[in-house]
Amino acid sequence: MNVVESFGLGVSYRGTWALRDCTLAVPEGHIVALVGSNGAGKTTLLHCAVGLVTPTVGGITVLGGIGAGLPDALERVAFVAQEAPLYRHITVRAMLTVAANLNQHFDRVLAESRLASLDIPLNRRIGRLSGGQQAQLSLALALARRPELLVLDEPLARLDPLARHEVMAVVMSAVAEEGLSVIFSSHVVSELERVADYLILMSHGRVQMVGLIDDLLSEHVVLSGPTDEARSVATLFTVVESKHAGRQTQFVARIDRPTEFPSGWLAESISLDELVLAYLREPSASAMTGPLAVSANRAEVKW
């Protein structure tokens, strides 16, 4: 089952495209990091997936072919928007009552036990909680709905390092215990590798790179060698990014099959930060390694 599938998805706001030609398929059971610079279309893609934005062209489905935003999808998908919007003037307990009344399925006992284990007092006004506690509260509310897909928009922004660690620990524990899939957008590339195992890289409203992080890392190398030979070597590989200096040249190259490297050239494995930055600097490059075979039943989805 694919937790998110989109085909030719495009969204335009007053004539400018926030998202274009977005076709992807994300298998279930992964923690997906959605990465891209500001204005790349991350939030728009997430809003499409939870049904807050209607696509201008194309379509998007969740959890094995349910149209995003349909009642059946809403029940099984939980979404925490950017900056964790909550009613600031009411107490935590009142917020739980609100959430319990607004949702068909809401495990209040679970939410309360999570909050208790984090020492978040139920009778405090939400506005008086710290930023980390507010993030934890919105996460607890989302998880109490027992979703199959959890969508988080910038969950780590504006949090201090300890709060980041604690928020991600809660998400990871929920994944370990209940096996839900997670999609989250983030700027913090350095912290992705320990958390995510699937990557969607966006730039300028397009999907640039999709795939399992392990696969993406093993398919790319950093090649360095003499600049004189750079031109001929560059033709042997798919070069993502190149840095020419006086004598030495460095390539970030994509190797999709086992290859012999030319003598005198050193091939080193690449780190996730390097890979992401190389692609972000070269918006025209793209790599789609994930299972892009969008399932055949997409025609049956009613919009």
Next chain:
Amino acid sequence: MTSGSWRSHDEVPYDLTPSASRRPIVRAMVATQRIKRYILTMMIDKEDNFKEKTASDYAISFRLDQRSGVPTYLQLVQQVENAIRLGYLRRGDQIPRIKDVVASLSINPNTVLKAYRDLEQKGLIGARPGLGTFVEAEPKTVGLKELTTLRRNLVTGWLRDATALGLDEDGIVALFASALGDLRKEPDEHELSSSPSRDASRETEGAA
């Protein structure tokens, strides 16, 4: 209480006779009993939850070095291997449950799973369904105490001599590596010779 038409007459529901159920006081008493029983079972459930393992219940705990460049799963593998090698983990010890590793390091559960699968393939650990994952490797003959002595001898003896003669760190490493090579060529001479070579081959395997 109307016993449903699907129920035969001799099969009285619960512990109530039809006449008793008509009296409100009896009904109230029964209800209280049920609530008490419910609360009791809830408490028993809670009790079980409190008995859940915490980090200090395990023999080892993991740490991660983000800058080492070693993949996260491999760091976990190496830490278990080292713990077995150094005697912190013995046969039959439980290694941390995936859930607990994930909560303490805030890493992807799949990463921990991958590490444990790797260790299982190497025959170092084994999963017992419903119980957890346990160390299966033979305990090493060299204990923690002996290792400490060996280490102390190395530092106060050989290493000090080498430094006194003006050998720098790289020189020491090179000399030690070549001496280790000599030791491997004559395996009968020393009992220890088998373990470093096996460990070295395991590490290259992991790196590949």
